[in-house]
Amino acid sequence: MPETREPQWTALPDAVLDTASAKIDAFAAALSGGATAPFSPPHVPATYAFTVFAGAESGGRIEAIARERGAMLVHQAQAFTYHVALERDRRYRVALDWHTNPDRDDRLVLRGRVHDDNGTLLQEFTAEIVLYVNRKEQADG
Template sequence: MSEPDWTLIAEVELATAPDRIAAFAAAVGGTGMEAGDHVPATFAFTVLSRPEVLGALESVAADRSAVLVHQAQQFRYEHALEVGRPYQVAVDWRRNPDRDDRIVVRGRVRDAAGRHCQEFLADIVLFQNRRTDGAGS
């Protein structure tokens, strides 16, 4: 069985300005970021909340009268991201070939020279509330 095709959602810029990195680190329980520190390992995942990405994913869910529920994530790192440098992230998705109610979202992070830095995968459940009788609460 061949691997399903990926559908491109968007190519987005990942800004790593010191103030954004410090705010992210604080939000996830990290300490203050000092100048020259690396970007937290999971920071690139934040591109999934960008309107052009989230809107496309919500459209996939809406086609099934479902909502998106993040279930799991994986990361593969080749090069650490650095504070203050620009990166591009190609975000795409595909259906999970083993589960009709799941999709996989992938982000591939490249630096300004085009060097692959990291990749992340998110397993998303397309949750459908099947209750339609209004019974129970």
């Protein structure tokens, strides 16, 4: 049987997930093409927490890894697990880390775990990201 290798997670700086209603409404409208339905208050869209990577120091580090390789980041797969619903107008701490895929050096996995002030895990998500490189151009060039 093939050996299963445990991933070596590398911690990134914690981030803050801001669920201000104005931000949630803008995100919901963008998801649904203008209307906030079906994401009406007090709902927080299921994929909102992933926005924590954008603009955060952690997201910048991942983008830097891609730049070093002359690659761009393209989503391949995501998995979310919801333990407790997020509330609007809160600021949650999100623990972030990542690992490379030991079998594919053009893949990396990001993980986020959203906690409340008491440290209770509310939501966790992973995303497999492809470091997308124009191999044709490299071969041609």
